[in-house]
Amino acid sequence: MSGLTISGVTVRYGGVTPLDEVSLRFEEGVCGIIGPNGAGKTTTFNVLSGFAVPAAGSVDLDGDQLLAVPPHRRARWGLRRSFQQEQVIRSLSARQNVLLAAEHSRSPVTSVDAALEYVGLRDAERPGSALTMLERRLVELARCVVGSPRLVLLDEPAAGLDPAESERLLRLITGIPERTGALVLLVDHDMDLVRAACGVVAVLDFGKRIAYGPTAEVLASPEVRRAYLGVEEDET
Amino acid sequence: MRLSALHPLLRTVLPGVLAGLLLAAVIPLVPGLGEGQGLRTLTVCAIYSLTAAGAGLLYGRLGLVSLMQVGLVAIGGWVTLRLYHATHLPFELVMVLAALITAAIGTVVSLPALRLSGLSLAIVTLMIAGALEVIVNFTGFPNGGEDFLGRVGGGTLAAIMPRPALVGQDDAAYFRYVVAIVVLVLLLLSWLLASRPGRSWAAIRQGEAGAIAAGIDITAYRILALAATSAVTGVAGALLAANSGILDPATFKAQQSVLLFATVLIGGAFTLAGAIIGGLFFYGVPQLLNSWHVDGNLVFVILGLGTVHAITTSPEGIAGSFAALGRTVRARLGRREGAP
Numbered sequence: 001m002s003g004l005t006i007s008g009v010t011v012r013y014g015g016v017t018p019l020d021e022v023s024l025r026f027e028e029g030v031c032g033i034i035g036p037n038g039a040g041k042t043t044t045f046n047v048l049s050g051f052a053v054p055a056a057g058s059v060d061l062d063g064d065q066l067l068a069v070p071p072h073r074r075a076r077w078g079l080r081r082s083f084q085q086e087q088v089i090r091s092l093s094a095r096q097n098v099l100l101a102a103e104h105s106r107s108p109v110t111s112v113d114a115a116l117e118y119v120g121l122r123d124a125e126r127p128g129s130a131l132t133m134l135e136r137r138l139v140e141l142a143r144c145v146v147g148s149p150r151l152v153l154l155d156e157p158a159a160g161l162d163p164a165e166s167e168r169l170l171r172l173i174t175g176i177p178e179r180t181g182a183l184v185l186l187v188d189h190d191m192d193l194v195r196a197a198c199g200v201v202a203v204l205d206f207g208k209r210i211a212y213g214p215t216a217e218v219l220a221s222p223e224v225r226r227a228y229l230g231v232e233e234d235e236t
Numbered sequence: 237m238r239l240s241a242l243h244p245l246l247r248t249v250l251p252g253v254l255a256g257l258l259l260a261a262v263i264p265l266v267p268g269l270g271e272g273q274g275l276r277t278l279t280v281c282a283i284y285s286l287t288a289a290g291a292g293l294l295y296g297r298l299g300l301v302s303l304m305q306v307g308l309v310a311i312g313g314w315v316t317l318r319l320y321h322a323t324h325l326p327f328e329l330v331m332v333l334a335a336l337i338t339a340a341i342g343t344v345v346s347l348p349a350l351r352l353s354g355l356s357l358a359i360v361t362l363m364i365a366g367a368l369e370v371i372v373n374f375t376g377f378p379n380g381g382e383d384f385l386g387r388v389g390g391g392t393l394a395a396i397m398p399r400p401a402l403v404g405q406d407d408a409a410y411f412r413y414v415v416a417i418v419v420l421v422l423l424l425l426s427w428l429l430a431s432r433p434g435r436s437w438a439a440i441r442q443g444e445a446g447a448i449a450a451g452i453d454i455t456a457y458r459i460l461a462l463a464a465t466s467a468v469t470g471v472a473g474a475l476l477a478a479n480s481g482i483l484d485p486a487t488f489k490a491q492q493s494v495l496l497f498a499t500v501l502i503g504g505a506f507t508l509a510g511a512i513i514g515g516l517f518f519y520g521v522p523q524l525l526n527s528w529h530v531d532g533n534l535v536f537v538i539l540g541l542g543t544v545h546a547i548t549t550s551p552e553g554i555a556g557s558f559a560a561l562g563r564t565v566r567a568r569l570g571r572r573e574g575a576p
């Protein structure tokens with residue numbers, strides 16, 4: 001079976017249940033996970049990248065059981081992740097940042113130049129500490145497309161960028177599935193970005209899935225507007 | 237190694253290699269400094285710069301504070317003397333074996349501390365250094381005996397390990413030999429730092445979550461760092477053993493490891509040039525005080541002040557300050573050339 005299937009995943013931290021029997025299915029392209037603060041979006045990503053161990057449930061991608069793979073092996077397996085707080089390594093050049101991701105993936109490092117070219121980063125020999133916020137976000141995207149990724153998790157990839165820069169990032173994100181064949185999951189509060197990037201979205205609220213489907217339909221549904229956008233949200 | 241990766245590496249290490257070889261050639265010719273006690277002091281400084289490089293790599297690249305590095309020098313020296321007296325193999329071979337054995341021991345004793353970091357690791361390694369001091373005081377260093385500890389019984393003359401056959405007993409030749417090996421070992425470390433392990437260490441230092449997400453096995457790369465730096469430290473022990481032919485437990489007190497860490501901070505933990513400065517401070521300053529007939533304990537005050545200075549105003553140490561000065565000068569020159 002192709003695609004990502006999350007079945008009945010529950011995460012508990014003491015008395016808190018950030019994810020409560022959540023089941024989601026994403027087949028291809030760029031898909032969104034949205035919801036208010038504390039809804040369980042980042043926890044979902046943490047389950048997928050191995051930082052949170054679920055009390056119950058399973059995750060299947062293209063027939064592989066993801067939860068059985070140790071966290072540091074998931075990159076080689078084909079998982080990529082960007083964090084809300086960008087993680088560009090300051091002491092390494094932009095190129096070495098991408099090279100590092102390629103080295104720990106399952107394909108040869110020859111794809112580094114292609115990845116840098118894809119995101120359009122100039123002068124990749126500059127250290128991470130000398131890059132602008134946009135350039136750091138571009139390095140993160142380059143790390144996500146290098147080395148045959150299968151599942152790319154982007155956690156607010158455009159945080160800290162202005163609208164023009166977000167627009168540029170959006171085009172790059174929507175190009176990832178076609179370029180690499182990977183499924184892209186996007187968590188973001190920027191509804192314009194989600195609307196433009198995602199074919200389908202899932203909505204989480206208090207650790208439960210409250211809606212799922214084509215983005216336009218889901219965003220228009222009364223339940224979602226009440227839970228998340230607020231009823232008096234104006235229509236574009 | 238790919239050519240594209242080699243070029244920038246060559247560019248960065250070439251000045252260091254040339255400077256090292258130039259110093260090796262010239263220093264023994266300088267009157268006063270390049271002969272007798274002065275030259276012997278510089279030889280030991282060069283040897284300790286390897287130890288400083290190891291401690292600096294652990295701290296600068298992985299954020300690990302290890303306070304047992306001088307204890308590992310003792311292990312390297314002990315293994316060298318023991319192997320030499322047992323086998324009479326060529327020194328170079330003995331040195332490589334000592335490096336490997338020190339790497340194994342340094343890694344194994346650090347294993348329990350791998351999950352620790354910061355202050356906890358510093359305390360654990362300091363306690364190990366204390367244990368090593370006690371052990372070395374108890375066992376002494378091998379001097380040709382037949383039993384496992386290699387100590388000769390009463391009445392028998394202690395044997396001394398000769399210097400490498402390649403250089404003979406001449407001080408100037410041994411100084412050049414030591415500098416050549418220091419350059420070679422620092423080259424190997426530069427290569428490690430510029431390739432996959434160095435990148436992975438940088439990622440770990442930046443943040444463990446990010447490193448794991450990037451596919452880095454943090455434990456494996458920490459072990460690699462401990463093994464590599466322990467091996468380098470073992471080489472220092474071998475060179476020190478060959479320098480005098482016999483070692484004295486009093487050289488390897490636990491407090492020396494703390495002093496060494498201070499000199500690493502002063503010299504600069506982020507560059508291998510900082511290690512050279514660290515070696516000079518660690519062994520050169522106390523010797524200088526001695527030659528001036530000043531109380532050797534003053535070195536604690538000097539290194540203490542130096543450490544406070546390094547931590548408060550110059551976190552990249554003296555090497556970092558020089559590099560910044562170089563950048564400023566180049567920028568000024570560049571501006572002048574670029575001006576119409």
